[in-house]
Amino acid sequence: MADVPAPLPAAASRPFPRLQSLVARRGFQKWAARFPLTRRLVRREGEALFDILAGFCHSQILMALVQLDIPARLMDGPVGRRALAAATGVPDARMTVLLNAATALGLIRAKRGGRVALTTRGAALAGVPGLQEMIRHHDVLYRDLADPVAFFRAETTPELAAFWPYVFGGDVDPQVAETYSDLMAQSQLLVADDTLDAVSLKGVSHLMDVGGGTGAFLTEAGRRHPQLRLTLFDLPAVAPHAQARFAQAGLSGRSQIDTGSFRSDPLPRGADAISLVRVLYDHADDTVAALLAAVFDALPAGGRLIISEPMSGGDKPHRAGDAYFALYTLAMGTGKARSVSEIAALCRAVGFGRIETPSARRPFITTALVATKDGG
Numbered sequence: 001m002a003d004v005p006a007p008l009p010a011a012a013s014r015p016f017p018r019l020q021s022l023v024a025r026r027g028f029q030k031w032a033a034r035f036p037l038t039r040r041l042v043r044r045e046g047e048a049l050f051d052i053l054a055g056f057c058h059s060q061i062l063m064a065l066v067q068l069d070i071p072a073r074l075m076d077g078p079v080g081r082r083a084l085a086a087a088t089g090v091p092d093a094r095m096t097v098l099l100n101a102a103t104a105l106g107l108i109r110a111k112r113g114g115r116v117a118l119t120t121r122g123a124a125l126a127g128v129p130g131l132q133e134m135i136r137h138h139d140v141l142y143r144d145l146a147d148p149v150a151f152f153r154a155e156t157t158p159e160l161a162a163f164w165p166y167v168f169g170g171d172v173d174p175q176v177a178e179t180y181s182d183l184m185a186q187s188q189l190l191v192a193d194d195t196l197d198a199v200s201l202k203g204v205s206h207l208m209d210v211g212g213g214t215g216a217f218l219t220e221a222g223r224r225h226p227q228l229r230l231t232l233f234d235l236p237a238v239a240p241h242a243q244a245r246f247a248q249a250g251l252s253g254r255s256q257i258d259t260g261s262f263r264s265d266p267l268p269r270g271a272d273a274i275s276l277v278r279v280l281y282d283h284a285d286d287t288v289a290a291l292l293a294a295v296f297d298a299l300p301a302g303g304r305l306i307i308s309e310p311m312s313g314g315d316k317p318h319r320a321g322d323a324y325f326a327l328y329t330l331a332m333g334t335g336k337a338r339s340v341s342e343i344a345a346l347c348r349a350v351g352f353g354r355i356e357t358p359s360a361r362r363p364f365i366t367t368a369l370v371a372t373k374d375g376g
Contacts, residue, residue, distance in 0.1 A: 057101075058105060061098065061101045061102060061105060062105075062107075062125075062135060063135060063136075063138065063139065063142075065098070065102055066135045066136055067136065068088045068090065069088075070084060070108075071107075071118065071122055071123075071125050071132070073087065074108065074116065074117060074122070075123075075126055077117065078115035078116060079115060079116065079117075080113065080114050080116075081095055081096060081099055081114050081116060082095075082114070084099070084116070099116055102122075103116070106119055106121050106122075107119060107121055107122040107125060108122050128190065130188070130189065130190070137163075140159045140160050140163055141160055141331060143159055144156065144158040144159055144160050144331045145327070145331070151330075151331070158331040158332070158333060160331040160332050160333075161331070161334075188213065188216035188277065189216060189220070190362075190365050191217070191277060191278060191365060191366045192216060192217045192220035192221070192277075193220065194362055194365050194366050194368075195217070195275075195277065195306070195308040195368050196220060196221060196224055197361060198358040198359065198360065198361065198368045199306055199308070199358055199370055201221065201224075201228065201273065204225075204228065204272055204273040204304065205227070205228065205272055206228070206229040206231065206270060207221055207228055207231070207271060207275060208230075208231040208233060208267075208270075208271035208274045208275070208298075209221075209230075209232055209233070209274075209275045209277065210234075210262055210267065210274060210275070210279065210291075210295070211234055211262065211277070211278075211279040212232045212233065212234055212239075212275070212277065213239075213242070214239075214241040214242045215232050215239075215241075215242030215245045215246055215255075215257075217277045218230045218232055218242070218251075218255065219245055219246065219251060222246075222249065222251045222254070223251075228254070229254050229255075230246075230251060230254060230255040231255070231257075231258060231268060231270070231271055232255070232256070232258070233260065233262070233267060234259065235259065235260075236260070239257050239258070239259045240257060240259070242255075243257065262291050262294060263287065263290075266294070266298075267294050267295065267297075267298040268298070269298055271298070271303070272299070272300055272303045273304040273305075273306060274295050274298065274299060274304075274305055275305075275306040275308070276291070276295070276305070276306070276307050276308075276309075278309045278310075278366070279291075279307075279309070280307060280309060280335075280338065280343065281309050281310065281311075281325065281329055281335050281337055282329070282332065282334065282335040283335045284334050285346070288346060289349065289350065292305075292346055292349075292350045293350040293351075296351050296352060300373070301373055302375060303373045304370055304371070305352065305370065305371040305373075306369075306370055307343060307347075307368065307369045307370075307371070308368045309366055309367070310324075310325040310337060310363070310365070310366060310367065311337060311338060311339055311340055311343070311363070311367040312325075312326060312336075312338055312339045312342075313339065314341055314342065315339075318363065320363055321337045321339075321363070322337065340369060343369055344369065347369075347371040351373070351374075352372065352373060352374075353371075353373070353374035354371070354372040355369065355370070355371050355372075356369070356372075357370075358370070
């Protein structure tokens with residue numbers, strides 16, 4: 001006999017569910033769509049629902065534009081529709097549909113003579129570091145979400161877990177490490193900008209970035225703070241690739257690279273600030289607690305921990321943290337998007353005292369938290 005879902009609790013005695021029942025009625029919807037005081041609300045809510053419904057099509061339009069290199073083809077100026085069709089191998093009629101869709105999404109605009117050009121939004125798509133690489137990579141996530149019910153019931157084996165193998169610890173194939181390191185380095189540039197704009201490094205003489213990949217964050221920190229000493233700590237298959245980045249930025253003389261796994265190796269001592277940039281949300285609570293304890297032990301009194309990553313909205317869920325990163329980390333098979341209050345509690349549990357949460361300029365990119373070890 002098939003499982004029968006348990007009935008939901010009766011809610012007839014509560015007023016809000018009664019309102020929901022009323023709003024759900026077709027007759028009420030027809031009346032509200034005509035009534036002057038409600039028709040704008042009905043239209044707005046209807047459009048919002050349709051945008052959610054059409055979201056998958058929108059993301060696939062974006063994917064097609066990127067995979068066909070259309071933003072790059074338009075960077076030097078307007079191009080004719082037929083020329084784009086010929087260059088990409090897309091039939092003229094289908095290219096017209098794609099370009100019209102991109103126009104509707106505000107990514108391109110029509111010009112005279114059948115040509116199209118990038119809008120400012122489209123130019124951002126072409127120019128924001130790492131954005132197109134991340135979009136190309138999303139085909140893995142889309143496949144993982146193809147059966148959403150099975151996904152949320154934990155009945156699938158997501159591909160994304162294999163794409164980021166470092167989160168499970170152990171050795172990582174050098175070629176695999178290079179793939180995800182390149183992707184992370186590209187996307188890390190915006191994160192670095194927003195983090196360093198929000199967090200003051202005044203008084204810091206030595207910054208160690210744990211799980212810092214190929215040194216993208218440290219490089220930006222070093223450029224902004226000429227007296228800052230830099231240490232990168234990451235897996236042996238990843239960290240050495242930072243040498244070329246440091247050399248190109250002129251940072252070799254004040255940077256060092258230590259390799260190891262924060263799961264099994266002690267963290268180097270000597271830094272008075274330690275950063276964890278897009279690290280915690282990759283891991284389960286027990287791993288995070290152990291890492292935070294290790295950071296606390298490695299810091300001197302008065303030392304600072306800087307955490308920067310996309311975060312959940314907690315009691316007030318928001319789109320970036322709760323309708324994207326929460327699903328992404330779920331597909332990875334470990335970790336989760338945590339709220340500021342959750343991360344603060346984890347920091348306090350291992351001994352950190354003062355917790356600061358600078359205002360996030362773009363929470364859909366990153367949110368920062370600074371924890372200080374008492375005694376400084």
